[in-house]
């Protein structure tokens with residue numbers, strides 16, 4: 001579904017991503033892991049169109065995305081939940097969701113009910129300001145907003161960061177449910193190992209801008225964890 005090939009990215013002349021190859025098959029949930037500062041967010045931004053790679057390709061269902069602006073990529077089926085969630089605090093939950101709708105236009109109407117079914121708390125809180133929601137509620141809002149664009153692939157950057165355990169479980173269950181419905185693949189950047197083990201089908205590990213390990217999630221053993229993930 002999504003294929004990154006030989007992706008190089010630099011900031012201010014220093015190379016941050018070095019030949020990243022990564023594949024998210026249809027119907028799967030792939031975890032991209034790694035310590036702070038290794039290039040996970042930069043990888044996602046290259047997919048979404050927020051940084052411009054020096055070299056390499058980003059293909060979604062066979063279509064080359066390189067050169068496309070973020071809004072065009074969203075229309076092609078990239079749904080993005082950024083690190084820190086980026087909720088508009090002074091807009092209501094409903095207005096925050098509508099910003100997702102704008103990207104997709106009129107066709108999105110049928111999606112609203114479905115998405116609110118996945119996150120019932122949002123339905124209850126539609127008139128509230130985004131800023132008064134808890135971190136976990138804001139994360140649900142950010143995921144719901146991305147789903148309203150009817151993506152082929154949902155990309156999430158550390159959705160469990162700073163969120164209480166019961167909401168982490170709910171988000172994990174929801175991601176698995178979305179994947180099992182069969183229309184959306186998921187690429188998840190995470191540092192929370194147990195979450196990846198619980199929801200992931202396969203993993204990639206990044207270290208200093210390169211992929212250093214990959215495989216089915218069952219192959220994510222203690223040696224790999226010690227070498228590349230523990231601080």
Ligand SMILES: Nc1ncnc2c1ncn2[C@@H]1O[C@H](COP(=O)(O)OP(=O)(O)O)[C@@H](O)[C@H]1O
Pocket residue numbers: 011012016034035036037038039040041042043
């Ligand atoms: N806008 C930027 N300008 C310059 N350097 C950046 C920028 N964003 C990130 N970096 C650097 O690139 C590296 C990778 O960052 P990032 O992709 O955010 O890592 P991660 O998400 O794995 O923590 C880090 O060394 C970071 O300091």
Ligand SMILES: [Mg+2]
Pocket residue numbers: 040041042083157
């Ligand atoms: Mg990051």
